[in-house]
Amino acid sequence: MEKETIKSIVESHEGSKGGLISILEDIQKKYGYLSENSLRTVSKETGSSLVDIYGIATFYGSFSLKPRGKHLVSACLGTACHVRGGPRIAAEFESALGVCAGETTEDKEFTLETVNCLGACALGPIIVVDGHYFSKVKISDVKRIIKKTKTGLDKVSGDKDDNVVPLEVSCSHCNHSFMDHQCHIDGHPSIRVTVSFGQKHGWLRLSSLYGSFAVESEYEIPMDMEINFFCPHCHSELNSPSPCVLCGASMVPMIVRSGGMVQICSRRGCKGHMLDLDGVNF
Amino acid sequence: MITLTINGLDVSVEKGTTLLEAAQFLGFPIPTLCHMEGLSPYGACRLCVVEIGEEPRSKLVSSCTYLAEEGLKVRTASERVVKARKMIIELLLATAPQSKTIQDLASKFDVRQQRFKQEYEDCILCGRCVRMCEEQMMAKAIGFRGRGENRSIGTPFDIPADVCRLCGGCMYVCPVCELRCTYNEPEKAICGGCANLSPPCLEKEGFDDMMCYMDPCVACEIINDKERSLKP
Structure with a gap:
């Protein structure tokens, strides 16, 4: 199944020079990450060597070789957040989620990553969960943020209409x-x-x-x-x-x-x- | 044909010749590390830097990748080049102080200090093995992975590659994975036995570059013996 899908993605980029990145982007879009098998299939279908494809997939930060979690937690470690204790917040997230930065929890709920600046330095330390900014985060806030994410960051009362x-x-x-x-x-x-x-x-x-x-x-x-x-x-x-x-x-x-x-x-x-x-x- | 000036000498070379080849044709020595006959130029180690253009707008380029241009003025051993080259060697030495090739370069270019933290990396990312595997062995089993400080050389997913024929070409061309000359101070970056002290057996000119190639190193042996005899 996966092979067929990847085949069709490769075929849709046929003839375009330097289409490798686009192919990988499409696969990542479809599956959320690049699996070993998908890279091997791409290598077979495009004729490029696995080494080159792996080199590209590991070079660009937007590609992930590991499955990502449902929620993405970004902890800012830029200069301003750093001096305001960003690393301690990040460490607290690491211990609360039980993963290191860049990893995904076992239940595939959270992916923790560190970023170098989110452009909101005055509000540091900043944590962004799925696009929601949490400013001036304290260590005691970490548990609350995780809990809030689990229950839904923007809880909207669902419409009862089955079609809408x-x-x-x-x-x-x-x-x-x-x-x-x-x-x-x-x-x-x-x-x-x-x-x-x-x-x-x-x-x-x-x-x-x-x-x-x-x-x-x-x-x-x-x-x-x-x-x-x-x-x-x-x-x-x-x-x-x-x-x-x-x-x-x-x-x-x-x-x-x-x-x-x-x-x-x-x-x-x-x-x-x-x-x-x-x-x-x- | 393209005419350019290297260290004041005019030379005509074919189109597509690199500055390194032109300088070597004239006999100007330029040290290289990632460059290798038979492999495509890569320009990773920057050891072959030369200065091009007129002061004060001159700039340093890697001669192994820079193609000769009409009327270009090249200096292969200006003060700026020598300074940059020494710094590059010092940095390489900090990355892989155990490499005999780099130690020899340090001896040859009079690098007598080591101001950076020694990392003892087993790779300087010169890419020789990657190009060897791809261009000479036609295997493409190893390649660069990651970027920045996480850049490394190896097989995809760290799984032995099925295209690898275990030819050993990668190890053969590697300038770093040899045994180092530790003298009697393993923590010291530059062995120093051969180059930094006056060699007892070869006090002639012209042998300065050769001494580190000696196996076993005579100078080290003698110093070792001396220190051993001093101990009670």
Whole structure:
């Protein structure tokens, strides 16, 4: 199964010079990490040697060779956070989660990483969990942050309608949340992403209700226009090579907080979307 | 043909010749470490730095990767080059003080001090083995992994590669994984026995570079014997 998928990803990049990074990005987007087998398959399919592929996969920080957890905890160790005790906070997270920085807990819930600056130095020490910033964190806050993450950082009372459910989605690359709590659509926090089409580049807010097609955008998007989606946090392109079953445009996968994936069609006006939730009871 | 000036001498070389080749053609010695005949130039060790251009806008480039340009003025042994080269050797020595090749370079280029913490790394990331494996052995079994301070050389996933034929070419070309000349102070970076003291047996000029190649090292032996006889 995995082999077939990787084969099709490689084929979609056929002929493009230097497509190796794009291939690896697509695999990472699909599986969340690069497994040994997937790298071997890529090597076989592209004809590049495993050494080169492994070299690239280990060189770039955006590639992970280990499965990532559901929640990404970033502890800032930049200069300002460092002098305010960032390393002690990071160490407290390490002991609370039982992992070292860069590792994932055994239950695949948390991945802990250290970063060098998050650009909010005045608020240090900073901890970011799935795109939620916690400022001036004290050692005593660590347990609370973990507990809060487990219960859901942005708890929204779920709609009881079976066809319309609010989703909390995050980037399939960096796992940062797309949820915008400042701006509500359909009475729920909206999903904010960056889009570009033609010469335009701006934000797009989607309704987080699955089944609702309400959108707001910085620029008017013409109907039937195929647009490129980007993560506002890591700026990586979200469009995947898999085509929409309705119109053939590329689909945009996003990670659903409670588990699974949601895919929406990148064409304005197309109602193609797919929801693949695993282990969620409605 | 391209005409350039190396240390004031005009030389004409074919297009595509590196500065290192041109300088060697004229007989100017440039030390190298990651460079190896038969392997593609890599420019990792920076030992072959030369100064190009006119003062004060001259700059240091690695001669093994820099292609000859028309009218280029190259200096292979200017003060700046010698200073940079000594610093590079000192840094290499701190990385892998046990390497005989690097010790010899230190002796040859008059590096007499070691101001950095010694790391005793078994790799200086010169990439000789990687290129040997790829270009001469056609195997591509080992390569660079990671980046920055986590950069290392090895097989993917640290699993023995099925393309490796155990030819040993990588070890053959490695400048670091040899046994070092420890003299009688293992913690000292530069053996010093051969180069830093006046050698008792070879007090002639012209042998300075050769002494460390001697096995066993005569100078060390004598000093060892002397110290042994001093002990009660």
